[in-house]
Amino acid sequence: MTLEEAQKKVDEWIKTYGVRYFSELTNMAILTEEVGELAKVxxxxxxxxxxxxxxxxxxxxxxxxxxxxxxxxxxxxxxDLTKEFTRNLEKKTKRDNKRHINNPKLNDDGK
Structure with a gap:
């Protein structure tokens, strides 16, 4: 499943079973809660x-x-997460294409 397909499936589910989206602020709070649950595990x-x-x-x-x-x-x-993920990956690649490779903290011996 692509990001675009996932976004469409979520939208279809919300419209079919969820009545409507929670407000953006409520969803931000829910996201924080879910990240906290992941952190606990x-x-x-x-x-x-x-x-x-x-x-x-x-x-x-x-x-x-x-x-x-x-x-x-x-x-x-x-x-559009597909478009924005592609853009973000290009940004990171341009900005960090040597940064991590040249980071002595990330070499095999951990020094």
């Missing part, structure tokens, strides 16, 4: 915290929740 899986009884390692689900809300916000604000 990451801290438990890769950090020093442990899972509480009944908690699950659901990184895929949490990442998808974040993506869902990002797609909603893109639709609401008229952002």
């Amino acid at each position: 990451m801290a438990r899986k890769y950090g020093e915290q442990s899972f509480k009884e009944g908690e699950k390692e659901n990184i895929a689900d949490e990442l998808t929740d974040v993506l869902w809300v990002l797609l909603c916000i893109a639709n609401q604000t008229g952002v």
Whole structure:
């Protein structure tokens, strides 16, 4: 599925089942909440915290929740994520094409 197709599927779902989009501000708050849920799982899986009884390692689900809300916000604000992702990748490539390769902190021995 492309980003364009994903944006269309989200829009169709909202119009079919969701009644309407939440406001942009509400969706921003929901995005923050979803990123927090992802951070909690990451801290438990890769950090020093442990899972509480009944908690699950659901990184895929949490990442998808974040993506869902990002797609909603893109639709609401008229952002074509395919076009903008391509533009952003070109910007990063032009700006950073030597930056990371020449970063001694990223070499194999970690020094």
